[in-house]
Amino acid sequence: MSDTALENETSASGENGTRRDFLYVTTGAFAVVGVAGVVWPLVDQMNPDASALALASTEVDISAVESGQSITIKWRGKPVFIRNRTDAEVEAAKSVPMDELVDPQEDVDRAVEGRENLLIMVGICTHLGCVPLGDAGDFGGWFCPCHGSHYDTSGRIRRGPAPLNLAIPPYEFMSETTLRIG
Amino acid sequence: MSGHTSSYDPQNGAMKWLDKRLPLPRLVHDSFVSYPVPRNLNYAYTFGGMLSIMLVIQIITGVVLAMHYVASADLAFNSVEHIMRDVNYGWLLRYVHTNGASMFFIAVYVHIFRGLYYGSYKEPREVLWILGVVIFLLMMATAFMGYVLPWGQMSFWGATVITNLFSAIPLFGESIVTWLWGGFSVDQPTLNRFFSLHYLLPFMIAGVVILHVWALHVTGQTNPTGVEVKQKSDTLPFTPYATIKDAFALVVFFVVYSWFVFYLPNYLGHADNYIPANPLVTPAHIVPEWYFLPFYAILRAVPDKLGGVVLMFGSIAVLFVLPWLDTSKVRSASFRPTYRVFFWVFVVVAIVLGWLGSKPAEGGYVIASRIFTAYYFAHFLILLPLLGIFEKTKPLPNSITESVLGDSDSKGGSAMPSGAAASPETKG
Ligand code: HEM
Numbered sequence: 001m002s003d004t005a006l007e008n009e010t011s012a013s014g015e016n017g018t019r020r021d022f023l024y025v026t027t028g029a030f031a032v033v034g035v036a037g038v039v040w041p042l043v044d045q046m047n048p049d050a051s052a053l054a055l056a057s058t059e060v061d062i063s064a065v066e067s068g069q070s071i072t073i074k075w076r077g078k079p080v081f082i083r084n085r086t087d088a089e090v091e092a093a094k095s096v097p098m099d100e101l102v103d104p105q106e107d108v109d110r111a112v113e114g115r116e117n118l119l120i121m122v123g124i125c126t127h128l129g130c131v132p133l134g135d136a137g138d139f140g141g142w143f144c145p146c147h148g149s150h151y152d153t154s155g156r157i158r159r160g161p162a163p164l165n166l167a168i169p170p171y172e173f174m175s176e177t178t179l180r181i182g
Numbered sequence: 183m184s185g186h187t188s189s190y191d192p193q194n195g196a197m198k199w200l201d202k203r204l205p206l207p208r209l210v211h212d213s214f215v216s217y218p219v220p221r222n223l224n225y226a227y228t229f230g231g232m233l234s235i236m237l238v239i240q241i242i243t244g245v246v247l248a249m250h251y252v253a254s255a256d257l258a259f260n261s262v263e264h265i266m267r268d269v270n271y272g273w274l275l276r277y278v279h280t281n282g283a284s285m286f287f288i289a290v291y292v293h294i295f296r297g298l299y300y301g302s303y304k305e306p307r308e309v310l311w312i313l314g315v316v317i318f319l320l321m322m323a324t325a326f327m328g329y330v331l332p333w334g335q336m337s338f339w340g341a342t343v344i345t346n347l348f349s350a351i352p353l354f355g356e357s358i359v360t361w362l363w364g365g366f367s368v369d370q371p372t373l374n375r376f377f378s379l380h381y382l383l384p385f386m387i388a389g390v391v392i393l394h395v396w397a398l399h400v401t402g403q404t405n406p407t408g409v410e411v412k413q414k415s416d417t418l419p420f421t422p423y424a425t426i427k428d429a430f431a432l433v434v435f436f437v438v439y440s441w442f443v444f445y446l447p448n449y450l451g452h453a454d455n456y457i458p459a460n461p462l463v464t465p466a467h468i469v470p471e472w473y474f475l476p477f478y479a480i481l482r483a484v485p486d487k488l489g490g491v492v493l494m495f496g497s498i499a500v501l502f503v504l505p506w507l508d509t510s511k512v513r514s515a516s517f518r519p520t521y522r523v524f525f526w527v528f529v530v531v532a533i534v535l536g537w538l539g540s541k542p543a544e545g546g547y548v549i550a551s552r553i554f555t556a557y558y559f560a561h562f563l564i565l566l567p568l569l570g571i572f573e574k575t576k577p578l579p580n581s582i583t584e585s586v587l588g589d590s591d592s593k594g595g596s597a598m599p600s601g602a603a604a605s606p607e608t609k610g
């Protein structure tokens with residue numbers, strides 16, 4: 001050991017540092033990796049667990065939703081709005097010029113071709129997560145009472161603090177009357 | 183103060199024996215019996231003691247509530263009703279805890295405004311002040327998570343809105359929120375972890391309180407004159423003088439507290455929280471607990487999501503740098519005539535912001551929120567730095583003793599002239 005110590009001292013001013021410096025740095029690096037390895041499980045346990053991720057998709061019978069009506073179903077713990085829009089509502093949604101929108105998106109991109117009247121959206125305000133009220137607001141669509149966000153008949157944000165349009169979940173028509181969400 | 187030498191003198195053998203091994207009684211004696219406090223402290227200085235007592239009350243009632251409470255999305259609401267109806271004295275324990283949270287915040291706001299008025303945050307008490315702001319933040323986190331536990335409509339939607347604040351963070355926002363929830367919405371995992379943290383945080387507060395009191399005992403207290411203690415006659419021993427004053431204030435405080443607990447137990451709460459949580463319906467008008475309202479008003483004043491969240495956190499963060507924003511060398515508002523006016527304006531602004539936070543976010547309320555939010559920040563970022571430069575302050579007394587007795591070369595100690603009305607030790 002005393003040999004090494006001597007050596008260290010003589011090479012202390014060397015450009016590459018001493019062997020002891022090397023040991024410090026490697027030990028430190030291992031300690032950091034070790035601590036990170038221990039902390040990660042503690043952090044990651046808070047993420048959605050296997051049972052939450054496994055939440056299956058939901059099938060809905062939409063035959064009873066008449067024109068102008070809407071229903072709310074639960075998918076992944078969240079409300080999903082299924083609205084059978086009137087032709088007038090669809091027209092109103094289509095006629096909005098893109099430059100009036102906060103988060104520009106055509107109405108055709110928000111509904112399935114051939115079934116434009118059915119608007120299917122996650123019923124969660126993109127501001128801070130409240131459930132907006134239907135048939136309300138200054139644009140004939142939805143209104144979020146929490147901090148005053150107005151959505152139009154296409155569920156697009158028009159006024160208020162929310163930054164984005166109401167989200168469209170992944171969905172598929174299984175038949176004329178059944179819809180699968182997720 | 184750290185400078186003062188210990189006057190602890192154990193009389194019996196056992197205490198002497200212990201003193202040589204673990205001088206805990208000496209620490210207590212030096213900190214809460216012989217500890218010298220400025221002789222001119224007024225009732226604004228009694229709220230720190232009350233806060234310590236409130237923390238103890240919350241912990242005791244909380245631990246017993248936890249013996250009956252069930253942190254399950256299906257059972258939580260009913261378990262709270264079970265506490266209210268079936269558990270012996272359950273109604274009392276719960277009302278003491280619920281209203282205790284409100285009283286805790288009343289006390290902390292008075293305590294903070296006391297600090298603002300008397301310049302308590304100024305050199306050399308910056309660390310003491312910052313620890314106080316840390317306690318305030320921990321209290322807010324604790325109370326927020328506690329309010330989620332009964333799993334009523336306000337619990338659920340309050341939790342949803344507040345956790346969603348983090349979704350404003352660019353890039354990682356959504357993943358952070360999912361991580362906080364442990365799912366894709368506020369649900370069972372959220373409730374469970376909030377209970378765990380609601381149990382933990384008060385003990386962390388207790389830890390920071392110890393640091394806070396330690397820092398206090400290093401620098402000593404401020405006092406209404408803002409002039410530092412210079413001589414023995416400026417101070418009195420903590421016991422009996424401060425102890426009695428604190429105790430009297432505490433009794434008055436408890437009268438108010440009991441009035442809420444026994445006569446208006448739900449006045450400070452919200453009726454919607456007696457409706458079980460429903461993830462599909464948001465109450466028409468959601469508001470947080472009263473003690474968060476000013477910050478909520480600031481959040482809603484901004485028409486932009488990220489902007490609102492940044493300003494809301496900023497309104498508390500600004501307190502951390504307050505010691506460096508206030509440029510005035512004079513500590514107490516008693517000698518700062520202009521600051522004193524602005525201080526009271528600020529108090530009114532804070533209260534009006536609270537009122538605005540309870541109103542729906544529309545029309546005139548939003549405009550007013552914007553004006554008052556702007557003033558809130560201007561107070562700290564513009565007025566305080568400028569006042570220190572332009573304000574003409576009043577002459578300071580030479581010492582605390584002089585300000586109390588009118589002459590500076592009095593003898594101090596117990597040999598005070600009995601005619602000195604402001605001298606507390608002359609009371610019968
Ligand atoms: C800093 C101290 C504390 C504050 C500010 C605080 C605040 C709150 C609040 C606001 C509530 C909601 C009351 C309601 O509306 O029903 C609550 C509930 C609860 N707290 Fe605390 N708490 C504190 C300490 C504790 C501690 C140490 C425990 C120990 C486990 C605890 C256990 C509970 C339980 C079990 C509930 C649910 C029962 C109920 O809602 O009454 N709390 N707390």
Ligand code: FES
Pocket residue numbers: 125126127128129130144145146147148149160161162
């Ligand atoms: S949550 Fe909808 S406006 Fe804020």
